[in-house]
Amino acid sequence: MNIMEIQNVQYAYDGKKKVLKGINTQMEQGKMYAILGPSGCGKTTLLSLLGGLDSPTSGQILYQGEDIAKTGLADHRRSHVAFIFQSYNLIDYLTPMENVALTSKLPPLPILEQLGLTAEEAKRNVLKLSGGQQQRVAIARALASDAQVILADEPTGNLDEDTAAEITAILKESAHKSGKCVVIVTHSNELAKEADVILQLRRGELQTLSVSDLEETASQKRRASQKNQR
Amino acid sequence: MNLGTRAVLYTVRKWKKTLLVFCLLLAITTLVLSGLAIADAQEKQAEEVRGTTGASFTVSRNTATGGWSSDGGGSYSTQEYLTTDRMESIAAINGIEGYNASIRTILCLSDRQGQWLEQMEPTGHAIVDCQFYSYGCINSKYHSLFLSGAMVMCEGKTIDSSVKNGIVISKDIADKHDLKVGDTIQAVNNPLSDDKTMNLEIVGLFEVVADKTDERNNYNESSYYEYTNNAFVSEAAMKKLLENYADVGYASADFFVTDPERLESIIHEVQKIHTIDWNNFLITANDEVYQNISNALSDTGTLITTLIAVITAVSMVLIILILSMSVRGRKRETGILLAAGISKPTVVLQYVLETLLIAAAAFPLAYLSSRQAAGILGTLFGKTAENVVVTSQHFTLTATVGSVLLIASVLVSCIPVMRLKPKTILSQME
Incomplete structure (x- = not known):
């Protein structure tokens, strides 16, 4: 079932430099989406538009068929979406439990424990946790909210491989078991491969890739890189 | 988690920032409260001067x-x-x-038995020695001799419209003739004519304060002007004593x-x-005396008012700067809260509440500290410490105006960050 729809969305910085050139796509509940693309291609901008952090220059973003610009961006952010950032973005004077309670009325400890934090860690200052633990808190905050859409910007960018794999698994589980729509912006092909749908943003346009397309692109890049090295 | 809880947690856990703002507010409020107390003491002093100089x-x-x-x-x-x-x-x-x-004349005074009273330094001529320089007064307390301080009342009351046949004489004359307040004496304008003789009750006694060399009070040694030989008679009685003469007025x-x-x-x-x-x-x-004192007081009053205004203005600029730096330093937090769907007004309200929480602790403490400081500061402006009192009205005024200014300061400090879109804030953070 479609939960979000992007209709002919265009976006230009300062009204001049066009980074998104009429994007159309639909996103369903219970699926994990990965958006790939080179740096500066507009991935994070697209995620911001989906999350109501910014407004498109033209076009519409629909949540359950309703234009979020009309229902209110703040309301969209509060009720429909939850963000996970590369730099975690936790509030530094709150404990993990309090950070989770920021957007949720549910008891935070069970969710944090589910994501691998101990009760003692859940009461520490967030800055005293490792990067992986902080990202778990950020994910717990997103999952604890009522939001049906989780928007993650490079969620594993600052993490080691093992931790990144664990975080990816958690996000995948959120989509498949909790029925959330998870949209991840990433550079990582490994993470993208785990997604149900892989989208590539290139020259302002969005196209769907299969895993084999992704592997082909990756091998082409490797060959080009080796050639250059010789 | 509501904004109140967030505000309390921030205030407690970011205690160094809290302490900085707290100390600043404490110092400013103490100075302003002391200033108000000094200004009030100044005003009170001015009122007293008005009352005393007249x-x-x-x-x-x-x-x-x-x-x-x-x-x-x-x-x-x-x-x-x-x-x-x-x-x-x-x-x-x-x-x-x-x-x-006043109606001025020379009255001859005698006791009830008709025995002439004698001036303090008699000449030996009975007809001269019984003459007393007398004023028929409407209200003797306003007589220049009393207002100038040459004489002071030491017993009884002054002559006013309620006293019909009364006289005030000097204590020295009363003592010399064994007279006291309540006794009756006789007065006549000219004993050698058919002028009326009247019984007058001694209603008060005065003492001479002026020195014989006091030029200010025009005191000289001629017997008529010897102040102890002066007398003040009620206006009605004086008119009767002078009924043989035309009453032209004053x-x-x-x-x-x-x-x-x-x-x-x-x-x-x-x-x-x-x-x-x-x-x-x-x-x-x-009103020469009042004008001179008033101008000096007015200058001090202006200085105090200016100081309070300058302290308040400089403090507000300082507070706005500190709060601006604090809000700018909290850009990340603002972005996170906005991304979490918390509205801009709610975020601003949290920052306002945090500042008011600090003020709620700083203001009462400043009230206590200013009660000590005001007296010390007051002495710098020539006030005695006991007269410089910080009242609950000063506190109410300062707390109310201070809270309004603090709210305004937070709002002004938030403008640059709040004008940005959430995405801009977050991208700046990244």
């Missing part, structure tokens, strides 16, 4: 506009005199607390105002009395 105006015949006549005694002005009606119509003006006019009268600051406006009101022909009378303001 001010008056004199209404006198304008001999320049009247005609002149002459007889065997010499030339004299035919200008009209001040009558009781005229004086009463002036005294009825709001702001005039009393007035006095050449001048002094009117005393309750508030010297209003002297000018009262004189203006007096000049509007249409039953008096102001072409025939002059009005002279007597």
